[in-house]
Amino acid sequence: MSRVNRRSFLKFSALAGGGISLGFALGGCSDSPASLPDSAEGAVQPNAFLQLTPKGQLILQLHKAEMGQGVIESMTTLAGEELNWDPNTIEVQFAEFHPEFRDPEMMLMTTGGSSSLRTSMPIVREAAASLAHVLKAAAGRHWSVDASRIVLQDGEVIYGTERLPVAALVPTAINEPLPETVSLKPAAQFRFIGKRSVRHDALKKSTGTADFGIDSGPSDAAVAVLVRCPYFGGKLKSFDAGDLKQQADIIDVLEVNGGVAVVANGYWPARKAANSLSVEWSKGPLAGTSADTIRQQQRALLDDKDGLERLEKGEEPEAGGVTVVREYFAPILAHATMEPQNAVAVVSGDSAEIWCPNQGPDGVQGAVARALGIDPSNVTVNSCFLGGGFGRRLVPDYAVEAALIAKAVDRPVRLIWSREDDTRHDFYRPPATIRFTAQLNNGRIESFRSKLVAPGIYASMTPWIAGAALPPWVPGAVPETLGSLVAYVDPPAGEGINDSDYEFGYQEARFVRQKLPLPLGFWRSVGHSHNGFFMESVMDELAHEAKADPLQFRIDHLPEDSPRRRLLDMIQAAGEWGNAPAGQFQGIAVHESFHTKVAQVATVSVENGQIKVHRVFCAVDCGLAVNPDVVQAQIEGGIVFGLTAALKGEITLEDGRVQQSNFHDYPMMRMNEIPEVEVQVLASSEPPTGVGEPGLPPIAPAVANAVFAATGQRLRELPLRLANS
Amino acid sequence: MAEFRFQINGEQAVVDATPDTPLLWVVREQLGLTGSKFGCGMGLCGACTMHMDGQAIRSCSMPVQLVDGKTVTTIEGLSGGDELHPLQQAWIDQNVPQCGYCQSGQIMSAASLLARDPNPSDDAIRSAMSGNICRCGTYSRIHKAIKQAASAQVSGVWEPPQSASDALAAEQREVQA
Numbered sequence: 006m007s008r009v010n011r012r013s014f015l016k017f018s019a020l021a022g023g024g025i026s027l028g029f030a031l032g033g034c035s036d037s038p039a040s041l042p043d044s045a046e047g048a049v050q051p052n053a054f055l056q057l058t059p060k061g062q063l064i065l066q067l068h069k070a071e072m073g074q075g076v077i078e079s080m081t082t083l084a085g086e087e088l089n090w091d092p093n094t095i096e097v098q099f100a101e102f103h104p105e106f107r108d109p110e111m112m113l114m115t116t117g118g119s120s121s122l123r124t125s126m127p128i129v130r131e132a133a134a135s136l137a138h139v140l141k142a143a144a145g146r147h148w149s150v151d152a153s154r155i156v157l158q159d160g161e162v163i164y165g166t167e168r169l170p171v172a173a174l175v176p177t178a179i180n181e182p183l184p185e186t187v188s189l190k191p192a193a194q195f196r197f198i199g200k201r202s203v204r205h206d207a208l209k210k211s212t213g214t215a216d217f218g219i220d221s222g223p224s225d226a227a228v229a230v231l232v233r234c235p236y237f238g239g240k241l242k243s244f245d246a247g248d249l250k251q252q253a254d255i256i257d258v259l260e261v262n263g264g265v266a267v268v269a270n271g272y273w274p275a276r277k278a279a280n281s282l283s284v285e286w287s288k289g290p291l292a293g294t295s296a297d298t299i300r301q302q303q304r305a306l307l308d309d310k311d312g313l314e315r316l317e318k319g320e321e322p323e324a325g326g327v328t329v330v331r332e333y334f335a336p337i338l339a340h341a342t343m344e345p346q347n348a349v350a351v352v353s354g355d356s357a358e359i360w361c362p363n364q365g366p367d368g369v370q371g372a373v374a375r376a377l378g379i380d381p382s383n384v385t386v387n388s389c390f391l392g393g394g395f396g397r398r399l400v401p402d403y404a405v406e407a408a409l410i411a412k413a414v415d416r417p418v419r420l421i422w423s424r425e426d427d428t429r430h431d432f433y434r435p436p437a438t439i440r441f442t443a444q445l446n447n448g449r450i451e452s453f454r455s456k457l458v459a460p461g462i463y464a465s466m467t468p469w470i471a472g473a474a475l476p477p478w479v480p481g482a483v484p485e486t487l488g489s490l491v492a493y494v495d496p497p498a499g500e501g502i503n504d505s506d507y508e509f510g511y512q513e514a515r516f517v518r519q520k521l522p523l524p525l526g527f528w529r530s531v532g533h534s535h536n537g538f539f540m541e542s543v544m545d546e547l548a549h550e551a552k553a554d555p556l557q558f559r560i561d562h563l564p565e566d567s568p569r570r571r572l573l574d575m576i577q578a579a580g581e582w583g584n585a586p587a588g589q590f591q592g593i594a595v596h597e598s599f600h601t602k603v604a605q606v607a608t609v610s611v612e613n614g615q616i617k618v619h620r621v622f623c624a625v626d627c628g629l630a631v632n633p634d635v636v637q638a639q640i641e642g643g644i645v646f647g648l649t650a651a652l653k654g655e656i657t658l659e660d661g662r663v664q665q666s667n668f669h670d671y672p673m674m675r676m677n678e679i680p681e682v683e684v685q686v687l688a689s690s691e692p693p694t695g696v697g698e699p700g701l702p703p704i705a706p707a708v709a710n711a712v713f714a715a716t717g718q719r720l721r722e723l724p725l726r727l728a729n730s
Numbered sequence: 731m732a733e734f735r736f737q738i739n740g741e742q743a744v745v746d747a748t749p750d751t752p753l754l755w756v757v758r759e760q761l762g763l764t765g766s767k768f769g770c771g772m773g774l775c776g777a778c779t780m781h782m783d784g785q786a787i788r789s790c791s792m793p794v795q796l797v798d799g800k801t802v803t804t805i806e807g808l809s810g811g812d813e814l815h816p817l818q819q820a821w822i823d824q825n826v827p828q829c830g831y832c833q834s835g836q837i838m839s840a841a842s843l844l845a846r847d848p849n850p851s852d853d854a855i856r857s858a859m860s861g862n863i864c865r866c867g868t869y870s871r872i873h874k875a876i877k878q879a880a881s882a883q884v885s886g887v888w889e890p891p892q893s894a895s896d897a898l899a900a901e902q903r904e905v906q907a
Contacts, residue, residue: 072829073827073828073829073830073866074828075828203822203823203825204822204825204827206827206830207821207822207825207826207827208822209830210821210827210830210833211814211818211821211822211826211827211833211837212765212805212806212809212814212818213763213764213765213766213804213805213806213834214765214806215830216764217767217830217831219764219767219768220764224762228759253731271751271755271759271760272755272759272768273747273748273750273751273752273755274748276771277750341865342829342831342865343767343769343775343777343829343831343832343863343864343865343866344767344769344829344831345768345769390829390830390831391829392767392829392830392831392832393829393831393865393866394829395865421768423771424769424770424771424772424775634825638825638828638868638871639828641867641870642828642866642867642868643867644867645864645866645867645869646865646866646867667770667771667772667774668770668772668774668775668863669772669774673863673865674867674869675860675861675862675863675869676855676856676859676860676862676864676869676872676873677856677857677859677860678860679867679869679870681870682870
């Protein structure tokens with residue numbers, strides 16, 4: 006039986022209120038139970054997601070990476086809703102790769118793009134509804150009544166006054182045919198969706214019993230550190246291990262993957278030995294490149310190149326009014342996950358087993374398989390809690406390193422990156438420079454042109470994605486996969502500009518790709534992370550140029566039915582604009598990313614050249630808030646993450662190597678620096694959209710706009726630094 | 731390599747390590763207690779926070795040589811039994827953790843704060859906790875949870891377990907004062 010085309014999930018809007026689904030997870034015919042993951046003995050398992058054991062335990066395979074964004078909450082809530090089953094009693098297992106877990110948009114088993122809940126909403130609900138169906142069918146058979154007379158509630162099937170625990174039905178439910186279609190619970194009957202819940206993982210994470218990558222895998226594995234070339238693209242010339250190999254606690258010192266691996270019986274001896282190595286490197290193509298070089302190159306490209314036209318719409322206006330030209334810059338940034346990269350690898354013959362934090366197990370399989378020259382289906386990937394993801398764990402470079410070291414020393418190896426390794430060998434958020442040329446006439450933006458210069462992320466990411474996209478069992482998916490990735494990510498450089506719903510008389514967006522052989526990747530909110538700052542800063546400048554109120558100016562440039570306009574109305578209705586306490590000043594920003602719209606008002610004061618953010622009021626439109634507390638937490642988390650980028654961090658190169666290393670020179674926001682944050686979520690029954698990233702893009706411009714209000718200084722670069730501070 | 735002995739979570743530990751080995755790695759690798767985390771190796775992030783003789787320390791920068799003869803408490807030993815420490819209960823009630831990697835260290839720093847200042851002001855909380863980084867940005871909930879735990883302790887709901895060496899140390903401080 007062929008699977009319904011997953012692209013038809015776009016019709017899901019009919020499902021938010023209940024109704025018949027389109028069959029994503031109902032794949033019983035093509036997958037026999039033997040091919041489903043982690044099957045408990047004798048369990049009912051209608052699909053890869055859910056199984057009910059003979060003891061009545063409901064087990065959910067978590068097909069997304071839990072990096073704090075609450076996918077465990079999302080998926081257990083969805084499953085619990087359709088099964089009428091307390092989500093907190095569902096056992097959650099980190100899923101291994103299975104084709105049913107491939108994301109319908111990304112075509113890979115990947116977590117990213119704030120998409121997990123949005124794309125899983127129909128899929129997981131159907132998977133649960135399918136299980137509910139077979140349980141009711143079995144109950145109907147048991148009582149010789151139609152299944153429609155059966156109620157499934159809190160682990161029991163009920164017919165009139167008769168009740169049975171579902172465990173009793175497992176032996177017969179196994180043989181029930183799976184449904185072709187299922188009904189999903191109407192919104193009016195939701196017990197769990199839309200309610201605050203206690204996080205499943207709160208107990209583990211509060212008692213030190215949650216296992217992250219660094220805690221997982223065989224505890225007797227040797228420990229390795231890898232000394233990597235500090236110059237991007239440089240090569241190992243020579244190294245002198247001295248008498249390190251003779252030391253009792255050192256197992257080996259050897260060249261692996263272009264670096265020098267030190268393998269020991271613990272992290273400390275490995276790290277000490279690595280620090281004492283003398284290693285010679287060649288400098289690679291970025292020799293002589295500094296932070297200034299990169300900026301100058303971008304400015305030169307802005308002047309010298311037309312680049313590609315990415316968007317043109319509207320009519321070019323007649324000359325008139327005032328022309329405003331502004332340039333902005335955002336620097337290279339590192340992810341700085343609290344858990345440094347790490348992986349455990351056990352390699353034997355033509356198979357490998359990996360334990361690592363990751364945002365895509367099939368990505369790890371593919372990359373490790375290619376590196377070892379083995380079949381991806383012989384690579385087992387064990388996932389775990391991630392100590393932060395933010396897009397960093399989409400690249401399984403650390404898993405490949407661990408596998409190569411394990412193979413070279415022929416024993417299980419745990420590879421641990423130091424904070425310095427992590428800061429200096431990231432897949433960075435690219436630097437970007439933009440020039441806006443706008444024509445303002447009678448308070449309206451008649452023409453809005455942008456030219457963005459940035460290195461493209463794909464050149465860096467494609468080899469890693471290709472590793473996952475080329476598994477032998479899906480040969481035809483390769484171009485589709487890569488194509489889907491392009492479409493899904495919507496070339497990140499221009500996102501937030503090319504797709505803006507601001508109504509300009511004429512808009513043109515151009516992109517000039519800078520060739521910069523720096524490892525680049527997806528950093529929380531990706532292109533929006535700089536384009537939010539660029540767009541909402543220039544809109545503010547244009548508002549001031551037009552002598553208009555910044556909030557009203559934005560409303561005036563948004564279509565009547567724009568969700569962003571509704572959020573600005575919410576802010577006004579809440580009295581959050583124009584009411585700053587004495588000595589404090591406000592800035593506003595409103596931005597859409599990953600289908601979610603967010604407006605923020607930052608209230609700021611400037612004292613002794615220091616920017617202090619007192620309060621952030623945030624209005625969010627994310628459709629139906631399945632887990633409202635998770636929405637609050639993620640939006641606030643995105644704001645804090647964005648404040649570090651707005652106020653503190655930048656990665657700079659000197660002679661082709663990263664200057665920063667640890668939290669003293671790449672600082673993070675701390676508790677004594679954060680503002681009070683209030684988040685209001687627009688009540689909505691639209692399908693849910695994600696909140697992992699959308700809280701981030703508006704905060705830098707909101708703060709920068711407030712700083713302008715406070716000081717008259719317009720800051721056009723991140724991190725924000727006042728003159729004479 | 732040398733032998734070092736110390737109390738950890740109420741039990742005697744005997745370890746063999748080079749004197750400069752940070753306590754964090756001894757605890758994680760030799761004692762198998764992985765609740766305390768490695769975040770920076772420089773005492774800047776607080777993920778490794780443990781208590782040594784009742785004081786919060788950054789175990790990634792504490793050579794095991796200096797731990798000899800001392801009393802160590804890690805996140806695993808915080809509750810001293812089956813019941814959760816009020817901070818842990820508050821952490822759950824407030825849904826504090828996101829990724830969770832920093833939270834062992836956050837809780838240990840908070841426990842140290844409450845031990846010396848049972849009813850801390852907002853400023854005291856911010857100041858005491860500013861050594862612990864949370865990249866996920868859970869700070870405001872950490873703050874709320876500390877206040878919840880503080881009021882639970884003040885209202886007499888929970889007593890900190892006092893080990894023999896804690897009592898002895900308290901006596902000695904009194905004598906020296």
